[in-house]
Structures are given as structure tokens and as C-alpha cells.
Amino acid sequence: MLTTAEMLQMYRTMALITATSDRASAEVKSGSLQSAFYPVRGLEGVCGALSIAVTTEDQLVSTYRSLGDALAKGSNLRGVIAEIYGRSDGVCGGKGGPMHLHDTSVGFMTSTGIVGSGIPIAVGLGIAAQLDGAQRAVVTTFGDGATSIGAFHEGMNMAGLWKLPVVFLCQNNQWGEHTPIAEYAANTDLAGRAQAYGMRTVRVDGFDPVATAEVLRDALARARNGEGPTFVEAVTYRLTGHSGSADYSYMPADELAAALERDPVPSFRRRLLESGAASESDLAAIDAEVVAQVDDAFAFAQASAPPEQDLRYRDVFADTAALAGTGVAL
């Protein structure tokens, strides 16, 4: 059972994710943000649930659609937005960009632009946690499309084989770029497929943050207790185009409209009000704070300086001396 305080915290995170995602999409559309950006609209419930299920010790490996995951893991909004802009104050100093957010200070280990490839990396972090005898779990998020790639199957097999403390969180938004799930999967029962790897699997309504949080809490607790991996299929729907301000023409209008009826933040807001867990003024106050926080982060990012040129060859190797012989003049 979630406490009221936890529900409000979850609402705050979800609202922050929606507002940030929408703002970034708008900035892309206006041309102020010249970058690939993958909106996370539709995933807010899953990310909100994640935010209250993980501890700071837990580790997370995400994908290019990582904005919500980064905020769920507690990464600083200013640093995240500055990174999306490629500025010096970004969490990676501007060298990662929106597809490659990392913030190890909060256990946000990496995010990858290669579909599915974070899965074996999370498996390795899981081996490390197991060897350390640590009470931490590793979560890896990925889309439904990632369940088609070899890396997914290799990683799942290893996790099942070695009973690793990894939670595989499939953010099933039912689209792989422009292809709907039924057109690319022979068996669209992803949880059912995952079962074959010798692990627990759970399917949950990803538009229901409370149910998702309960499932994730349980899965994470089991992982930390040495009870092995869980595959969680959180079923949602992508409420925007694939990237930036992309087109929606290929998405069935009725399907999208039905999904928008269940848009996670407004529907959770209604639920909090109806259940009496929060009042209109409580939520309005959170909404206002969120708007201010997003405005502040975008202003901060836009004012942040681009990285200095001499950073270009830093961090290729630990020591720039290793660049000797490559023709790099330092």
C-alpha cells in the first residue's frame, strides 16, 4: 500500500516529466533546441512508479528515451536539460546529449542509443551487485521493440541462469518507431516470452502508477533479497510521435484518442481528487511548482555556455597521453 505522501511524490515526478517532455518537444518545434529528442509522453506512470520504488543505492540503465527515467532516478533537472542542449552544465558536460544521459551520482548508470544494448550491461551490473553481496538491485528499462533484438535474449538468459538481482522493466508503448507491435512480433505476449528465461514475469497496466509501483517494489525487493530477476511488462501507449515533433499520421487516430483518455498525469490527478488523497489546492500548488522548476531549468540550460573546445579530446582515454600517435595535437 502506498502512503498519501508517496502518492503525492509520485504525482509530482509524473507532472514534472510531462511538463519537461512537452517543453522539450515545443523547443524542438520552435527550433530553439536543435537536437533529437524522444518524448516520454505515455510513460509518466511507469517512471513515477519507478521513482518511488528505487532507492538511491539501486542502479538504472536506460535507453535514448530516458528523460523520465533520469528524473525518476533523481537526476537534477537543470543538469539533465543542460545536457539535452549540449551545454557545459549538463550532467555529462555536453558530450553525451539527450540519447546518452548518465548521472552516476544518483545511480543513473547509463542510457544507450542502441536498441536493447543496455540489457546485457545491466546484467553485468547485476553480477557486480551479486558478487558484492549488496542489498541493491539493478533496473533496466527498454521499449517493446527491444524485445526483438539479440542482446535482450542474451541478457535475459544470463540473468535467469545466474539468478541476478535485475528488474527488466519493459516500457511497452506498443510502438517500435513507426511499426506497431503486432507487425513485428510473432508473439506479442512479451511477459509470456520472458517467462521462458526462467524468471518471474508480471504484466501491469503502466497507465496505473499505483499498481505499477506495487509491482516494481515487489520486484526490487525480491532482487535485493537474492530472489532473482523479474521481467515487468508495463503496458502503456505512446502519446506522441516517435521523436521530436514527429508526425502522427501512421498512428490510428481512434487508438491514440483512446489512449489519451488515460493520459497518466491527468488521470492520476482525477484519481487523487476522487479518492480524497489530495485537494485541488494541494495539486495546483504542485503543478505551479513544477511549471516554475521547468522554466528555471530551461532558462538555466539556455544560458549555460557551450563546452570549451579543449574538452573535445578529454575523456577519450583516462590520460590524454594515450592519444599520442593518433595525430591529435594537444
Place this chain on the structure above:
Amino acid sequence: MTTAAFLSDDAAGAAQTEVMTMAQALNSALHLAMDADSKVLLLGEDVADPIGGVLKISKGLSTKYGRDRVRPTPIAETGIIGAAVGLAMGGYKPIAEIMFMDFTTVCIDQIVNHAAKLRYMSGGHTPVPLTVRTGVGTRRFGAQHAQNLEAWFMHTPGIKVVVPSTAADAKGLLASCIDDPDPCLFVEHFDLVFTQKDEVPVGLHKVPLGKAAVRRPGEHVTVITYGTQVRNAVAAAETLAEQGISAEVIDLRTLVPLDMETVLESVERTRRAVVLHDAHTFCGPGAELAAQITETLWADLLAPVLRLGAGYSPVPFAAGLDFHPTSDDLVAAVHQLMGR
């Protein structure tokens, strides 16, 4: 050719040495590294005892350190390297074995997009101290078990590429890779692993990355090479010496970092250079070396820099089909450079 010609500089001064094969030297390096640091672990297909690796290079390790630290994996190269990347991020020093260099193609994403780039993309927050050990096959196994792909990895900023030619170097360079804060690709030539024997320091032994070795000093021409071709170069140099041509043989030992300083210093003196390797000539490591030598020493060169490498075909199975350069090819190339 004598064993002494292959004595590593760094081994020469060491107190206690023992003649061993490259396989034994590698095994010794792994034992010492696992002994010295409990964070060092090995993963790969068949690496555990009783088999101890298909080439037996990890023999004895799982018996001594257990299957948590010497972990036999499923046949899943992407999974192996991905897990090793995660382990490195989790504070370990993993050594991942990819049986044949050809199979690095299966996990090239994890090597090239993840291991090599995470430090950079994270702005320095995510180092990946990973060693990938891989073997380059003999032609006995045909075209999918014999490719020299080192140029692919040299072309990827962020990963070091190491190719030993002596047993002592194999031990010392592997130790350096394991301790290195960056990902390293360590290439073991099957042609050398069991036949190459030399004096190897018995205890902990390190050879620094990025430092070439002059295997034979000379005055008339510089031969720049590495790995299996060092033998051919030394043999050719002996033949050339009988003909009054003095060839200097440089063993690069590591391709990244690349010791251009030693190369350029030598070619500036000899004014002639040949680059020799098993990788394809076309777009191979020699192309980079020849270009850099030419760019820097154009005015000093008495002849264009020559490259000798494999032909532009998959590796043919039949031994009768010429493919890798021989020492005779090198002798002929040097004659061409000398204008004879």
C-alpha cells in the same frame, strides 16, 4: 632465429626469468592478476576448468578462484561484453574472452558503442576498465576464424589495441591492460601462443602500453611491424644483413596508443620504411603509419613508404594460396626500396 632475439627489453633486466610459451606466460599473467586484485575476474565461453579455455590459457583459474570470478558463459558474445561493461561500471576489472577475433563482429556494438565511448559520453564519469582478450586464428579454420580486424578497433577512439609478439611481452602487456583504466583489446595470435617461447620474468611483470620495442637495430631501412610478423621481419633482416643491408625492426606492441615517436625517430635516420602486417593492406594499420611517416618526413625519405599486408580477399583456407606476407616478400620489398 634465436630465442634471444625475442627477449623483451623489459624482461632483460629482471632478476628471475624462465623460458615459457606465450600460452604459459598468459596463464601466469592471469593467475598473478587474480591473485593481486580480487576485483579482477574472467568471463567467457569455456573458460572454467576442467577445460580451462579452448586454448587452456585460463587453466587452473576457476579451481583456484571459483566460478564466480572465472565465469563460464553462454555462447553470447554481446552478452559477454555487455556484462563485462556492466561489471567494469560496477567497480570490477573484468577480462572478457572472445574466443576468435572474428567473433568480435557479434559484439562489436558493445565494444565500439559502449566500452569505448562511455567515458567520453559521460563526460568522464563512467570509465570502463575492461580487457577483451581475443585470438586470431590460423588458416586451418578458414575464413571465419582467421581475420585480423585490429584496424577496425584502431579506428574507434576510446579503446586501446595491443598485439604482443613475445611471451614476455604477452605477460607484461596483458598485466598492463588489466590494470589500465580504459578498455583494451588484447590480441593473442594462435600462431604464436604455443610456438613462441622466450625468457619471461617469473613474478609480476608489466610492459607499458604505447612503447614500441626495437627488435633489431639497423641503418638502411626501418621495418615497422607487430604480432606474428615480427618473426618474419627478424628473419628477413638476417637475410638482408648477409646481403649488406642493415634493417631496423620495430615491434609496435601496441597499436593504440601508437608509438609514432620511436617510428619517426628511426625512419628519420634510415630514410626508408616498410610497414608489415597480417591485416589487409587496404585500409589496414599500415595505411595510417605510411601516411604519418610521409606527412612528417617527406623531405627526408629516399623512397615512398611501402606497405605489406594481406590481399583484399577473405582469408583463403588452402595453404597454397598466398595471403599473408612472408619474409621473402619483405626482403623483396626492401630491395625495391633500396633501388636494387
